[in-house]
Amino acid sequence: MSAAVLCIGTEITRGEIVNTNATWLCDTLTSLGFEVTEIASIDDDRPRLIEALLRMSLVHEVIACTGGLGPTTDDLTTESAGLAAGLPLVRDPATIATIQQRFRKFGRTLVASNLKQADFPSGATILPNAAGTAPGFCMQLGRALVFFFPGVPVELKRIWQDHVEARLKALAPRCIFQVRLRTFGQPESTVGQMLDGVEQQHPGVTIGYRASFPEIEVKVLARGVDLDDARIRAEAAANVVRNRLGSIIYAEGSVTLVGAVAAALRARGATLALAESCTGGLVAHMLTSEPASDYLLGAAVTYSNEIKTALLGVPAESLQEHGAVSREVAIAMATGAQRTMGASHAIAITGIAGPTGGTPEKPLGLVHWAVAHPGGVVARERVFVGDRGRIQRMAAFAALDLLRRIATGSDQ
């Protein structure tokens, strides 16, 4: 079933807020089995709102509409919905009572414009709002069932939960299944080529890609006559994808690279220390975005040579002889972090993230990284391309991926 999201508000079209409501609604509708093919955001303008409602109601079966239900003069959604459907607005006494009660409770004074929020197109189903003043509503328009929500995320979600989710679940076709495979180490074009022909060999299966730099997620989506049929089709294709991509798949579903690393370390009771130079704390920040105190002991971000020596015991001679960006120093940083912090595993990264600092021998983007583990130390190097942020991100992912491969014993 085709679905769409319509978001109303000049704050969106002027770029003043990021439209997270649209993302949430699309994700939720997709999970229920709807095919969301369109999101429209328009400014607070009556003719444009009516035009969008009419146009979208010809195409989609379900439309989720947010915003413009407030009390001010630029809140035009209810009025426009009535005009689009050719229905008069009717004031709802039960809603007036609820609004009055709410205002008394919070000691606020009711003004005339607040009563506007009790107006609904004649015949619409009112969707009470337990988290705020403005109720939502629902009505048929063209071929579409249209749900209207306030723009405040917490109110939208509350109304959805209380009055919409069950209704849409009953309506949704349950014949879609998706497998998500997360990869790191190859660009999107190469991953695409590695999967050449898989779609053709598996009817009903679509292979999609989502690049969230530097990761590529491969989505194997199948449609079937029912959910079981879809699942069987998706899994058959996913198995081919797993075989072809091998160890560049670091996890499935919503597990992140950080999650995969954390799980591998936890599984073997390992502890981790970090020594970061050019990544400047990015690896530490990535790991500590989720609780990490059970395996992560600490990190030393050592920008200057003196501090590489002071905090990690990197020999001054090594820095002088090979330079801070070298295999030798990466190894000394990793073993130094492992030793100083008493960790079983350690990651070290040293490189030239730019925008300046490159030389003919050591170009911009050159990064050395090393992982110290109970059985020894492994070092790698590469010249990454891009701006400072990309080089830092590639280096952080590469080092985490090396640790993942070592900790899981997977093919390096």
Added chain:
Amino acid sequence: MSAAVLCIGTEITRGEIVNTNATWLCDTLTSLGFEVTEIASIDDDRPRLIEALLRMSLVHEVIACTGGLGPTTDDLTTESAGLAAGLPLVRDPATIATIQQRFRKFGRTLVASNLKQADFPSGATILPNAAGTAPGFCMQLGRALVFFFPGVPVELKRIWQDHVEARLKALAPRCIFQVRLRTFGQPESTVGQMLDGVEQQHPGVTIGYRASFPEIEVKVLARGVDLDDARIRAEAAANVVRNRLGSIIYAEGSVTLVGAVAAALRARGATLALAESCTGGLVAHMLTSEPASDYLLGAAVTYSNEIKTALLGVPAESLQEHGAVSREVAIAMATGAQRTMGASHAIAITGIAGPTGGTPEKPLGLVHWAVAHPGGVVARERVFVGDRGRIQRMAAFAALDLLRRIATGSDQ
């Protein structure tokens, strides 16, 4: 002039990514003086893409279109633009050469699908991409000048900067001037309250807010009969705003809090060391997103008590007596980092970011932070509300803002 944004990609309509490109484009177009009245996002579907392009090209003068320029089979934008305009695709030899060069440079193998990125609708202006493989392009369609960009934010912004901004500036009505004031420390509703009545006192001036957690940007936008008139109106209102908001304004224009801190430290030849516990390297990561090696010596991310002592010399007795999350330990971490790394200034942060670890005496969200400077040490504490990421972010900003106030000698 009417403008619109069109974003292409099933990852958007399925709710897999938040569409920050749309927000950035709308904000940028609005700042140039365009009236953005519509954002459309559609899935990777040829007929729907063609329909959206044709429909929007009847309404708007400028359309910025992102996504679908990649090498895979679900990248349909170029092809659809050609079909919408009735123009054949032509392969551009110069682009092929650039792509080949890029692949050689990075040691990657060019595959047939990559050459697709050198195809453009006949007569389109190619917009070279200095940050990636896929160039953008620009063509007339209906009444609209349509710009096509890759969906990768850094590539979109680079092409915009290199080839589009100047062109649109020349096209835009030159009677708008905007002053941007960046604040930290008060919620949007309080900032709004502090500026009550300013719009009414200044005809032609609109005050807008952009919340990018935890910062609030105040945009003072004026329209006038010409650019000078608009500038005078905007500056008059901005002066009132500056007076009312005082020292919660940390910078103007596009200067970030990190930029303001870095500038203050550089101005006095200061050096900085960091000691992070609950923020887990976030402050280090924020500072090193831009070149920082001239003032930032290093950071110790000390998750465990042992490492607070080993790397920063925090007395074990202090940890035992007051606990790791305490004013005493924050001060010992700051002075320890200052001493161990030989820095003039140091920041320390210790707290409970959650989701677990709170107690009745030390609730979830409690954070102590301290700044050591040549004249002494200042400590602060607060209970922040929200999830782990929000608490970490609030704590990092609060500590950076304290350092900014100390380093600039502004009112604390």
